[in-house]
Amino acid sequence: MSEAIRPAEDVRRSSLRGRLGQALPIIVLAPSLVASFVYVFVFAIWTFYISLSNSSLLPSYGFVGFGKYVTLWSNTRWKIAYSNLFLFSGLYVVLAILIGLGLAIAIDQRVRGEAIWRTIFLYPLAVSFAVTGTVWAWLYSPDAGIEFLVRSFGWSDFTFRLTTDRNLAIYAIIATGIWQSSGFAMALFLAGLRAVDPDLVKAAQIDGASAYRTYRKVIIPTIAPIFIAVAVVLLQFAIKTFDLVAALTQGGPGISTQFPANYVYDLMFQRGQIAEGAAAAMMMLAALAVVLVPYSLWLVWRRRRESGHG
């Protein structure tokens, strides 16, 4: 409206500047967009091609086909690693969310010394997985850790040896992962609980809802998006798990706690079988896609539905 009254030159200059201003976000974002495109898609496609090639110690480009995938899936160690990935991801994400939510709800009951509790539950996140794994390996160790302590009190046939039992070692890794990450879930849930409209809670209380019912029917549905955010972040922690296993059990006892990331590292850098390692890496990408593709489709669907209603 105001542009119509201005002289012609002024309009042209301001429209040039306006166009530049409109393009500025794209210009600023372009380098990082290009970089993410190259690092995600180009390298993923390159890895896929390598997995079909005859690479051994160094990448080479002779096309072979899907033979490496067959070799990979005929290996028991890989099958154990892949099923461990699903067991670990499922239990780790669900239990970290439940414990994090429990802690957040407990802290949200106007407890004294809230900052102290929060710090205690959040500090493991500042510790790397490698250090976490090392410390817990000491605690789980029968010769020096919890078992040794309890036996020294006089309970001489007490057993607590998670990492030396091949059926239980995976649960030791899950428990340690939860120890590390549930504080993160707690922090996000606490932020969500604080953001819930107090009027909603008051309305539920006036209607005579018990505390349990208020949480289940009012507060938790309100913070539902946080569950998804936490689950996605934890899931990508879970799928790239490497250092936790390397420090805690080294994939043992036997091959019971092999993980895909450790397997890929072993094939690529220890055994010089880059093609099979790339095939294993592609299978990890597939595991991630199984979760992330439905999630992004759901996001698109929800946005469409919301804009449809609006």
Added chain:
Amino acid sequence: MAEAVLHAPAVDPAATLAARRYFLGRLGVYSFLTVFAFIYVLPLFVIVANSFRPLPEIIQNGLI
């Protein structure tokens, strides 16, 4: 009359019940937090405590 009003809340069974329920709730919340805080702090405690102990003693007496 005034005395009766003053004494009335002290024997009100509903109020005692509510107070007891509140106390139990607090106890539950704090014990839940304490149990988890113990598990979360244990590794840190082990690291800090062992950093002050000589190696032979750690080998002999264990880490904790």
